Amino acid sequence: MTSSENENDPNPNDFVVFLVIDEDSIDNGDESNNFSDTDVNDQIAAIGQxxxxxxxxxNVGKTIELYTGEVGDEGWFALKTIPNRWVNAGPTENGLRNFLVPGPGIGSPNIDDDREVLLDEIPDVIPLRATGLKMLVGYKVIAVVYDGDISINYSPLEGNLQGANLGMVAFEVLSVRERTDGSDSFLPAVSIRILDVPALSDFGRVLFSNAPVLQSSSEPFDVVPPATTTIPVLIQAN
Incomplete structure (x- = not known):
């Protein structure tokens, strides 16, 4: 287990935080960057991409700003745990690695030719609002990007990770600012420095285990980044 609150932990430069991101943050034609279809792999989107x-x-090294959705329709999500079914799916003994490969039933066909059977009702998929986003400043992120919305249930807290993927991205979170250019439910804009996914292959992958848990699709109404936050507790993904 790796925790950023332990003085013996590795430097943040040695690991990357795993997230999933949906169309409310990265999509063709989004208003923050006006990505084209080919910019975001929309023309090759597929389950397991x-x-x-x-x-x-x-554009490795370039700094851009990403929007992160709004309260109840978030764009960034943290996984606090990895389901045992992903571990059991193979091809490795590491469930997150199996998702990223992807393994049978979690992006590639299983024996029944079902690519998505292990991607619904995933426990503890946490939508990130302002406080959670601010906690990631200074950390590297690797993420799978979805072509559509990631849907969340709150009783119990679960996410549906089925659907086509655009692919993967990596970046460092530089800053988080309040958006005041539209709806009062808009979540912050996040400034990132783009990193190269293959260049992070030797970095340890960790889960954002103390991402703030939300009570509902509207509570807390957390849209303003706090001046200070607690330190992320990051655990080794298994």
Whole structure:
């Protein structure tokens, strides 16, 4: 287990936080970047797609700003745990690695030719609002990007990770600012520095285990990044 609150932990430069991101943050034609279809792999979107998004691959080192959705329709999500069914699916003994490959039933066909049977009702998929986003400042992220919305149930808290993927992205979170350019439910804009996904292959992958848990699709109404936050507790993904 790796926790960022332990003085013996590795430097943040040695690991990356795993997230999933949906169309409310990265999509063709979004108002923050006006990505084209090919910029975000929209023309090759598919279940289990894991190619790096073209714009990110071609702009390593560039700083851009991403919007993150709004309260009740978030764009960034943290997984606090990895389901045992992903571990059991193979091809490795590491469930997150199996999702990223992807393994049978979690993006590739299983014996019944079902690519998505293990991707519904995933426990503890946490939508990130302002406080959770601010906690990631200074950390590297690797994420699978979805072509549509990631849906969340709150009783119990579960996410549906079925659906086509655009691929993967990696970046460092530089800053988080309040949005004041539209709806009062808009979540913050996040400034990121684009990183290269393959270049992070030797980095340990960790889960954002103390991402703030939400009570409902509207509570808390957390849209303003706090001045200070607690330190993320990051555990080794298994």
């Amino acid at each position: 894991r190619e790096q998004l073209r714009f990110f691959k071609e």
